[in-house]
Amino acid sequence: xxxxxxxxxxxxxxxxxxxxxxxxxxxxxxxxxxxxxxxxxxxxxxxxxxxxxxxxxxxxxxxxxxxxxxxxxxxxxxxxxxxxxxxxxxxxxxxxxxxxxxxxxxxxxxxxxxxxxxxxxxxxxxxxxxxxxxxxxxxxxxxxxxxxxxxxxxxxxxxxxxxxxxxxxxxxxxxxxxxxxxxxxxxxxxxxxxxxxxxxxxxxxxxxxxxxxxxxxxxxxxxxxxxxxxxxxxxxxxxxxxxxxxxxxxxxxxxxxxxxxxxxxxxxxxxxxxxxxxxxxxxxxxxxxxxxxxxxxxxxxxxxxxxxxxxxxxxxxxxxxxxxxxxxxxxxxxxxxxxxxxxxxxxxxxxxxxxxxxxxxxxxxxxxxxxxxxxxxxxxx
Amino acid sequence: xxxxxxxxxxxxxxxxxxxxxxxxxxxxxxxxxxxxxxxxxxxxxxxxxxxxxxxxxxxxxxxxxxxxxxxxxxxxxxxxxxxxxxxxxxxxxxxxxxxxxxxxxxxxxxxxxxxxxxxxxxxxxxxxxxxxxxxxxxxxxxxxxxxxxxxxxxxxxxxxxxxxxxxxxxxxxxxxxxxxxxxxxxxxxxxxxxxxxxxxxxxxxxxxxxxxxxxxxxxxxxxxxxxxxxxxxxxxxxxxxxxxxxxxxxxxxxxxxxxxxxxxxxxxxxxxxxxxxxxx
Numbered sequence: 001x002x003x004x005x006x007x008x009x010x011x012x013x014x015x016x017x018x019x020x021x022x023x024x025x026x027x028x029x030x031x032x033x034x035x036x037x038x039x040x041x042x043x044x045x046x047x048x049x050x051x052x053x054x055x056x057x058x059x060x061x062x063x064x065x066x067x068x069x070x071x072x073x074x075x076x077x078x079x080x081x082x083x084x085x086x087x088x089x090x091x092x093x094x095x096x097x098x099x100x101x102x103x104x105x106x107x108x109x110x111x112x113x114x115x116x117x118x119x120x121x122x123x124x125x126x127x128x129x130x131x132x133x134x135x136x137x138x139x140x141x142x143x144x145x146x147x148x149x150x151x152x153x154x155x156x157x158x159x160x161x162x163x164x165x166x167x168x169x170x171x172x173x174x175x176x177x178x179x180x181x182x183x184x185x186x187x188x189x190x191x192x193x194x195x196x197x198x199x200x201x202x203x204x205x206x207x208x209x210x211x212x213x214x215x216x217x218x219x220x221x222x223x224x225x226x227x228x229x230x231x232x233x234x235x236x237x238x239x240x241x242x243x244x245x246x247x248x249x250x251x252x253x254x255x256x257x258x259x260x261x262x263x264x265x266x267x268x269x270x271x272x273x274x275x276x277x278x279x280x281x282x283x284x285x286x287x288x289x290x291x292x293x294x295x296x297x298x299x300x301x302x303x304x305x306x307x308x309x310x311x312x313x314x315x316x317x318x319x320x321x322x323x324x325x326x327x328x329x330x331x332x333x334x335x336x337x338x339x340x341x342x343x344x345x346x347x348x349x350x351x352x353x354x355x356x357x358x359x360x361x362x363x364x365x366x367x368x369x370x371x372x373x374x375x376x377x378x379x380x381x
Numbered sequence: 382x383x384x385x386x387x388x389x390x391x392x393x394x395x396x397x398x399x400x401x402x403x404x405x406x407x408x409x410x411x412x413x414x415x416x417x418x419x420x421x422x423x424x425x426x427x428x429x430x431x432x433x434x435x436x437x438x439x440x441x442x443x444x445x446x447x448x449x450x451x452x453x454x455x456x457x458x459x460x461x462x463x464x465x466x467x468x469x470x471x472x473x474x475x476x477x478x479x480x481x482x483x484x485x486x487x488x489x490x491x492x493x494x495x496x497x498x499x500x501x502x503x504x505x506x507x508x509x510x511x512x513x514x515x516x517x518x519x520x521x522x523x524x525x526x527x528x529x530x531x532x533x534x535x536x537x538x539x540x541x542x543x544x545x546x547x548x549x550x551x552x553x554x555x556x557x558x559x560x561x562x563x564x565x566x567x568x569x570x571x572x573x574x575x576x577x578x579x580x581x582x583x584x585x586x587x588x589x590x591x592x593x594x595x596x597x598x599x600x601x602x603x604x605x606x607x608x609x610x611x612x613x614x615x616x617x618x619x620x621x622x623x624x625x626x627x628x629x630x631x632x633x634x635x636x637x638x639x640x641x642x643x644x645x646x647x648x649x650x651x652x653x654x655x656x657x658x659x660x661x
Contacts, residue, residue, distance in 0.1 A: 007656035014649035021641040025610070062630055093602075096630050109540060111628060114442075114459070114620040116539040129541035134444070136541060242630070253626075259537035261448040 037186035037193045039217050044181045047197050048171060050220040058102035059221075061190060061244035065095045069236050070347040072330060096242075105254035120256040127256040136258040139267040178202050178303030189214045189223040190241040206230065206304035206363045207348055219246055229347040236347040297380055300360075300372040307362035307372040311380055312353070328353065334366070338373040397495065401507040405473060414469050418515055421465065422457035422523035430530045450527025451536050451549050454520040455623075458560060461519055462616055467592045469515045470508070470564045474571025475584030477504040478654065482579040488659050497655045501572070505647060508568040513561045520557050524550075538625040552627075556619045559632065563616050566642035567592060570612065573650040576657070609634065612642055 042050070071092055089095065089112075096111045104123030109116055118129040126139045175181060184196035194214040201208060209230035216223045224240025258264050298309040331342040334352070341354035343366050350369045352360040358380060360369055372378055405411060429446045442456040478501075481487035490500055536549030544552065571588040578584050595613040598604050608614050615635030621628040 007652075010652040010656050011649075014645055014652050017644050017648050021645060025641070062628075096628075098628060109624070111621075111624070111630070113617050114539070116541070116624060118540055127541075131539045131541065256541060257543070259448075259541060259543050260535075261445075261537070262541070 037188055039186050039193055039195060042183070042195055044183050044197055045172065047183065047195055047215050050215060051222065054220040056219050056221050056246060058248040059244065059246050060100040060249045061241045063097040063099060064240060064242045065090055065097055066238040067092050067236070068234065068347065072344070100249040100253050102248050102254070107253050120254060122254040129256065134261070135263045135265065137265040137267055184212060187214055189216070190244040192223065192244065193217045194223055201304035203303065205368065207365060208304055208363045214240065227348060232347070298377050300375045300377050301362070305362065305364050305368065307360050307364060307369060309378040309380065310359045312357045312359055334370055336370050336374060338370070343369070398503050398506055401503050402510060405507055405511050414472065415518060418461065418465055418469060418519050419522045421461050422453050422519060422526055425456055426453045426526040426530050445537070446527065447531055449536055450531040450533055451524060451553060453527030453531070454523030454553055457519050457523040458556065462560060463596060466515060466564055467567055468589060470512050470568045471571050471585045471588035471592070473511050474508050474568040475575050475588055476581040477508060477572055478575040479578050479584045480581040483581055491659050498651060501651055501654050505572060508572060509565050512564045512568055516557045516561045516564065520553060524553070539620065539623045540625040542625040544625065552622050555622050559619045559622065559635070562636060562639045566612055566639035569643040569646040573646040573653065576650045576653040614638070
């Protein structure tokens with residue numbers, strides 16, 4: 001028996017298998033990522049128009065969400081970690097989301113290890129489900145009021161018809177003084193070829209270096225967004241499909257019945273600003289909205305370096321306790337002519353909470369932010 | 382090779398496997414091990430049943446046990462996956478070759494007309510059978526006791542939907558399959574280590590240390606670059622089988638990773654066993 005005559009040759013088998021496995025695991029993705037994608041030329045203007053005209057009614061897929069904002073580590077219970085099923089956990093680390101959409105119906109699931117956070121709507125009801133808490137919340141969507149729908153249709157009809165090209169022009173003009181729009185090398189997203197739009201601040205000063213939007217070459221919808229900090233080649237935020245299908249998902253996916261034994265909470269639309277119907281008023285920057293925690297009252301600077309200034313509801317800072325207080329207390333203290341406060345810095349944005357109850361947020365570094373705090377415009381009196 | 386000769390060899394092969402299985406399942410030590418594995422679902426189910434307040438919180442699926450008996454099996458598997466099941470597999474795999482060498486029986490196996498490759502194949506097959514039976518034992522005891530104490534019915538998924546009881550059992554079977562595959566990958570590493578030494582305990586401990594080290598490294602975020610190559614990284618992805626519909630993002634790489642480990646370490650064990658001098 002020649003078992004021991006050529007020992008080295010036999011070891012070549014596991015060595016070969018190891019090499020094969022490693023090359024499959026390491027080189028495979030690298031090769032497919034660097035492969036060039038040939039597509040007919042399209043200008044950035046055409047791509048922006050494409051985004052307006054895209055007509056996709058239904059899709060399903062998996063989204064990989066990767067955030068590397070460089071935020072200070074969050075205390076436990078406030079998200080963080082790789083597999084937490086808390087919406088706040090999206091601020092840091094990698095997560096998988098599965099999405100299904102068809103018309104008015106949609107379902108989004110955030111996957112955690114042994115847990116899931118799901119939001120389901122069939123156009124009439126909105127359900128959220130947390131498997132960690134074994135809790136479902138339910139709300140009726142106000143949009144289903146026929147009178148309101150008719151009024152909205154009437155309002156739309158009264159508006160001058162905007163062609164996609166006109167909208168694109170308007171968008172470009174709004175972007176023009178502050179942003180340069182170019183196209184980047186084509187990429188492959190979720191196995192599909194895609195164009196790349198690159199938005200860059202025209203002037204330095206912002207922490208944001210560039211925003212890259214991949215536009216699917218077939219269906220002309222955005223399939224991936226990456227935000228790169230200035231001077232960095234690793235994105236701080238990277239959200240893109242890893243699988244994508246444009247077939248209409250099964251209608252069963254959009255109905256939800258809470259499992260037996262789960263806690264069910266009812267939300268009414270006049271409660272907190274949680275429902276889509278309430279969002280416009282919550283986002284309008286109107287300081288009078290009751291219960292609105294954050295609304296901005298002033299802006300300092302222009303373009304990408306704009307700093308938004310707002311006011312924390314009186315007493316909220318003093319009343320902050322538990323995780324929020326611990327988190328705030330862990331931030332470095334800064335002070336200047338404008339007073340003193342706590343500064344949060346990250347790779348993409350900074351935030352300053354002053355002791356007199358102002359909040360400043362912007363895609364700028366900490367020095368710019370404290371300078372903005374001293375600006376007369378930011379003095380909310 | 383003529384036809385009759387081939388039949389003889391095939392006959393020898395199943396007899397060899399049967400005798401190997403007899404060796405594994407006939408050992409009193411392994412029976413005690415099986416008892417320990419089976420005790421976890423029993424303890425879980427009885428403890429939750431006796432506590433009047435019902436389970437609140439707790440690891441894995443502990444808090445769901447009262448709603449459906451199938452969760453006894455799932456909670457037991459989740460609890461046993463980090464240590465108990467790896468101990469069982471590491472013991473069998475570590476003993477496979479080194480145990481024979483330690484008892485001085487390996488050379489007799491080699492001297493009788495048994496090809497070393499076939500010897501390894503039989504050892505591997507016995508390890509696979511044992512791994513599956515260990516997983517199914519935990520799940521089976523959990524299901525029987527869970528149904529007796531808490532009843533069956535539709536199974537709630539992580540996605541908040543419910544599956545019929547039959548579908549739930551099917552998902553549990555898939556989970557047993559996935560966990561078995563992960564553990565077989567560990568067993569393949571154990572088989573390789575077992576060919577390196579004549580001390581079965583040494584091989585078993587090596588595999589256990591590797592398992593624990595892998596789990597510790599998997600918990601250190603600074604090492605995230607190597608996480609996906611760790612043998613234990615995808616173990617808990619079996620939770621994806623409890624979603625509705627089943628998610629494959631974690632399962633597919635988990636299956637590939639396990640198959641890769643099996644391929645690398647069984648061929649390494651083969652290279653080692655067929656080239657080494659066997660004197661004991």
